Amino acid sequence: MKGDALKGHLDLLVLSVLADGPQHGYAVIEALRERSEQAFDLPEGTVYPALHRLEKAGLLISEWSVVGGRRRRTYRLTPSGGTALAELRTAWTDFSSAVTRVLRGPAWNTT
Amino acid sequence: MEHDLIEAYLVELRHGLPGRADLDDVLAEVEDHLRLKASRLEAGGLDQLEAQHRALEVFGNPAVVARAFIASPDVPGAVPTRFTKFSGLVAIAAGLAWINLIGLIEFGLVTMLVSASTVRPFAIGAVALTVIALVGSVQRAGGFRNLVIRLVFTGAAIFALALAVPVWMGDAVLVSLLSAVSLLTILALRGSRTGQFGRGRAAMVFQGAWVPTIALSTLIVGWQLWALDVLDWTIDYDALLSTTGGAAGTVGWSMFVGTFGALVLGIAVFATGLIRLGLTLFREPIPDFDGMSISGAG
Numbered sequence: 109m110k111g112d113a114l115k116g117h118l119d120l121l122v123l124s125v126l127a128d129g130p131q132h133g134y135a136v137i138e139a140l141r142e143r144s145e146q147a148f149d150l151p152e153g154t155v156y157p158a159l160h161r162l163e164k165a166g167l168l169i170s171e172w173s174v175v176g177g178r179r180r181r182t183y184r185l186t187p188s189g190g191t192a193l194a195e196l197r198t199a200w201t202d203f204s205s206a207v208t209r210v211l212r213g214p215a216w217n218t219t
Numbered sequence: 220m221e222h223d224l225i226e227a228y229l230v231e232l233r234h235g236l237p238g239r240a241d242l243d244d245v246l247a248e249v250e251d252h253l254r255l256k257a258s259r260l261e262a263g264g265l266d267q268l269e270a271q272h273r274a275l276e277v278f279g280n281p282a283v284v285a286r287a288f289i290a291s292p293d294v295p296g297a298v299p300t301r302f303t304k305f306s307g308l309v310a311i312a313a314g315l316a317w318i319n320l321i322g323l324i325e326f327g328l329v330t331m332l333v334s335a336s337t338v339r340p341f342a343i344g345a346v347a348l349t350v351i352a353l354v355g356s357v358q359r360a361g362g363f364r365n366l367v368i369r370l371v372f373t374g375a376a377i378f379a380l381a382l383a384v385p386v387w388m389g390d391a392v393l394v395s396l397l398s399a400v401s402l403l404t405i406l407a408l409r410g411s412r413t414g415q416f417g418r419g420r421a422a423m424v425f426q427g428a429w430v431p432t433i434a435l436s437t438l439i440v441g442w443q444l445w446a447l448d449v450l451d452w453t454i455d456y457d458a459l460l461s462t463t464g465g466a467a468g469t470v471g472w473s474m475f476v477g478t479f480g481a482l483v484l485g486i487a488v489f490a491t492g493l494i495r496l497g498l499t500l501f502r503e504p505i506p507d508f509d510g511m512s513i514s515g516a517g
Contacts, residue, residue, distance in 0.1 A: 134252045151279025152256075156248060157291035164291075178254065179247040 118158050120200060121148075123167060123185065123193040130184035133159055159183055167192050224271040225253045228281055235285025245288060253278060286504055299359065299503040306355020307500030313348035314494035320345055321487055352493060355500060 125131065125139045136159070137152050162168045167189035170181050185193070229246050236242055253274050260270035278284070290298060323338050357363060 132251070133248060134255050137252075151283055152252070152277050153249065153279035153281075153284035154287040156245070156252075156284075157287040160288075161291040175251075178251045180251050181244070181248050 117200075118150075118155070119162060119167075120193070120196040122155065122158055122162060123189055123196065126168065126183055126185045127190070127193055130182050132180050132182045136183070162189070222268065224268065224275055225250065225257065228253065228275050228278075231281040232285055235281055236288055249278075249284075282504075289504070299500070299505050301505060303355045303359040303500050304503065304505060306352050306358075307497045307502070309348050309355065310352035310493045310497030310500060312497075313345055313352050314490040314492075314497060316341065316345035316348055317490035317493065318487070321490070349493065352497065356496060359500060 121140055122136060125136050125143070128139075131139065133156055137155050140148055140155070159168065159170075163170055163183065167186060168183045169186050170183045173180050173182065229250055232249060233242065233246060236245065253271070256274035256278070257267070257270040260273050261267060265273065320338065320341050323341055
């Protein structure tokens with residue numbers, strides 16, 4: 109699945125991954141890949157602007173540490189991020205259910 | 220390492236994000252990711268060069284990544300648009316218009332063939348272009364985000380209108396207007412932490428240095444007039460300049476070097492700053508990576 113297909117959904121996915129606990133960007137991207145079973149194929153570098161955007165929106169907070177001589181930035185969900193994630197999950201569930209119903213076709217076809 | 224692909228990539232990414240306030244953090248984060256990825260690929264059996272190559276391949280083209288970062292500015296709404304790109308061209312035109320004005324002023328001073336009324340239409344044109352360019356730069360900096368920027372911009376607009384009635388305000392308008400638009404530019408760009416404007420901002424700040432220079436020269440002229448016992452607040456300085464033999468007289472020399480010299484220097488620096496700002500605005504790619512976000516989160 110190319111990046112275009114993720115438009116509008118990347119923030120939800122990133123928030124969802126970080127709901128499991130603080131992680132750095134690399135780990136977030138790895139989690140996205142693993143959880144999607146390699147389905148999401150987008151340039152890894154484009155995930156970082158999304159992380160920054162979410163942080164500016166107050167949904168994430170980050171802190172720096174030094175690991176192996178390199179600076180590393182770790183992100184975690186804020187309370188606002190948790191609320192936003194819950195809302196986005198509900199919206200996505202409603203949306204995907206509606207799409208599924210449409211794709212399934214009229215009810216009389218299944219009887 | 221003899222050939223560090225990651226280092227080269229970071230240099231390229233840096234060029235794609237010139238002057239960004241958080242550039243060091245962005246590059247540190249990207250480097251951490253790339254080196255971690257490469258080391259894991261190496262552990263999986265790839266040689267160092269191949270591992271770096273693969274890590275960079277999946278990370279994305281630096282131009283694409285840079286555009287994604289530009290679309291995620293420090294200040295909400297501070298992104299390049301078609302208008303900011305257009306205003307870059309206008310800023311270049313404004314800079315050239317100011318340089319043209321310098322030529323007219325210099326030519327006029329030397330030959331006495333160019334009057335103030337001849338210069339004013341060109342000044343109005345330069346001012347109009349400058350105001351448009353400044354609107355673009357303010358938009359690029361995130362818009363009229365605070366009262367100070369709004370007030371100063373209104374002041375600049377009032378001065379621009381005042382320039383339309385030069386008989387009333389005379390040459391002082393040009394000096395005042397330059398001060399106003401300079402201040403606007405400084406404030407607008409200082410408020411932007413999105414980078415891209417570092418050099419333009421520095422030029423504009425430097426440009427402000429000519430204002431105290433003019434104040435100093437005015438004091439010198441005042442002292443000279445006082446010493447000559449001809450101090451008169453209603454004095455026609457243009458007439459004085461010509462009747463004292465222009466640059467030949469002490470007063471004329473002071474006025475020429477102090478006031479007009481500083482004015483010409485100020486305009487030159489201002490014009491250069493505008494052209495550099497214009498080039499920056501014009502060269503910026505308009506981000507097309509506006510997806511992958513939720514409403515309200517960006």
